[in-house]
Amino acid sequence: MATAPAYILGNPRAEIGKKDIERRADFMSSQFERMAHEAAEVGKSVASDLNPDDDEATPYAPNQRKDVENVLPLAAMFRTKQVGRRSMNTLQKWEGFVESIGPDYFVASVYDVFDRSRSRETATIPFAVLEKDEQSYLKIGAPFQLIAGFSKNAKGTREKETIIYFRRYISAAANSISKKNDGKVLASLLRRA
Amino acid sequence: MEDVVEQGCFVVLVGSFNPTIFSPYWLAEQGIVSSDEASEAVVEIIHKEVCRFSVANLKFEVLLGQLVIFAEAEPFARVSDTVALLFLEKLPHTPITAFTINYYLHANIGDPMKRVRFGRLLAPLDIWSETELVFEGESVSEGNIGGVVDLTMQVARADDYDGYTRVAIQPSYTIPDNKGLFVQILDHFGAAVARDSDEVEKPDRNAAAKRKAIKRKASQAIAEDRAKIDYVKALVAEFNGSLERSIRIASKIVERAGAA
Numbered sequence: 235m236a237t238a239p240a241y242i243l244g245n246p247r248a249e250i251g252k253k254d255i256e257r258r259a260d261f262m263s264s265q266f267e268r269m270a271h272e273a274a275e276v277g278k279s280v281a282s283d284l285n286p287d288d289d290e291a292t293p294y295a296p297n298q299r300k301d302v303e304n305v306l307p308l309a310a311m312f313r314t315k316q317v318g319r320r321s322m323n324t325l326q327k328w329e330g331f332v333e334s335i336g337p338d339y340f341v342a343s344v345y346d347v348f349d350r351s352r353s354r355e356t357a358t359i360p361f362a363v364l365e366k367d368e369q370s371y372l373k374i375g376a377p378f379q380l381i382a383g384f385s386k387n388a389k390g391t392r393e394k395e396t397i398i399y400f401r402r403y404i405s406a407a408a409n410s411i412s413k414k415n416d417g418k419v420l421a422s423l424l425r426r427a
Numbered sequence: 428m429e430d431v432v433e434q435g436c437f438v439v440l441v442g443s444f445n446p447t448i449f450s451p452y453w454l455a456e457q458g459i460v461s462s463d464e465a466s467e468a469v470v471e472i473i474h475k476e477v478c479r480f481s482v483a484n485l486k487f488e489v490l491l492g493q494l495v496i497f498a499e500a501e502p503f504a505r506v507s508d509t510v511a512l513l514f515l516e517k518l519p520h521t522p523i524t525a526f527t528i529n530y531y532l533h534a535n536i537g538d539p540m541k542r543v544r545f546g547r548l549l550a551p552l553d554i555w556s557e558t559e560l561v562f563e564g565e566s567v568s569e570g571n572i573g574g575v576v577d578l579t580m581q582v583a584r585a586d587d588y589d590g591y592t593r594v595a596i597q598p599s600y601t602i603p604d605n606k607g608l609f610v611q612i613l614d615h616f617g618a619a620v621a622r623d624s625d626e627v628e629k630p631d632r633n634a635a636a637k638r639k640a641i642k643r644k645a646s647q648a649i650a651e652d653r654a655k656i657d658y659v660k661a662l663v664a665e666f667n668g669s670l671e672r673s674i675r676i677a678s679k680i681v682e683r684a685g686a687a
Contacts, residue, residue: 322500323431347671367461367483381501386433399502402459403511403663 371400
């Protein structure tokens with residue numbers, strides 16, 4: 235690869251004479267040649283990948299070659315790829331609904347999902363536990379899940395985490411039921427949730 | 428002690444979908460995700476035949492004949508809520524003909540030999556000793572031990588739905604040092620089978636034609652039932668029960684492997 239003269243990469247106050255201009259032209263020319271060579275190599279590689287006669291070079295199944303028409307590696311799109319912010323080992327899970335709301339906490343009636351033989355309990359939950367998106371769903375009667383466990387973030391660090399998730403689908407129904415004070419229906423709704 | 432390192436849940440709906448309408452911003456417009464969540468979405472592709480993006484810790488993959496919603500972390504209930512909001516409220520006329528509720532976990536069972544012993548329990552070597560394959564004398568430390576790399580059991584559903592439950596057990600490749608176990612439970616819900624045989628005319632043993640007619644009637648009844656089932660309502664109703672059962676099954680398998 236050609237080495238760039240100092241005046242191109244560096245000192246802007248350097249004088250540029252006729253020789254410098256010639257050297258600059260030579261340098262630019264060599265750069266263009268290098269880029270053209272690299273482009274040609276890339277072109278060869280792509281052509282090789284897309285050559286339907288070369289089974290090892292192409293990433294597509296034989297019946298896909300005509301369909302993709304050298305545009306998209308469709309097969310690659312269907313490979314399993316996990317996305318998301320974290321993974322979590324659930325240790326305990328409760329379901330419940332909001333009974334009352336205080337200045338910086340709410341009181342909820344909850345039961346243990348993993349051990350349904352346990353009786354319903356009352357929990358006081360601080361707002362600090364709620365993520366921003368969940369706060370808008372906080373209403374009296376709103377059904378939710380309280381999940382405790384160890385989460386693993388994208389860097390692999392494990393930490394204790396408590397998640398409160400207000401049910402998106404049945405929250406409206408539960409709300410209207412709680413207004414009617416129909417505990418039996420709400421209880422059956424929560425059992426389904 | 429065994430330790431669940433990773434777990435996830437996903438539902439697969441089989442039907443007819445239009446991938447182009449699905450996008451994080453469309454979900455935000457419909458109130459299914461918040462605008463903040465939509466702005467943090469990662470879009471891989473939105474195309475007329477395939478759409479793939481992740482938003483609000485859910486991953487969507489929509490093809491013309493299949494839709495997958497995947498959650499790799501709690502709350503898994505959001506998967507079911509999203510399906511309900513999408514197909515009971517926003518797109519109620521989408522034809523859906525079957526679905527599966529899937530759960531998986533990767534567990535660290537702490538000792539490579541426990542995994543080997545558990546594999547030997549699942550697939551004893553007796554029958555293999557009759558073949559040319561030799562498993563004895565290999566060692567975990569040298570990394571050349573052989574055994575089960577994939578075992579899948581299937582059982583028919585015991586409820587009113589047609590379908591099956593499949594449990595797959597494999598070594599986990601996300602946990603190093605041969606200590607990992609991967610368990611996946613697939614709960615497939617197909618059409619409800621017409622179980623009431625009272626309405627079906629009893630066949631005359633000597634009349635093949637009558638038998639054929641009855642078979643045809645039964646097939647028609649099943650096809651009609653299949654068309655009548657609201658799979659989305661079924662998914663919403665069955666989701667939590669299925670997930671809890673899958674978690675119990677997977678936990679029992681991991682516990683058993685840990686004790687091997």
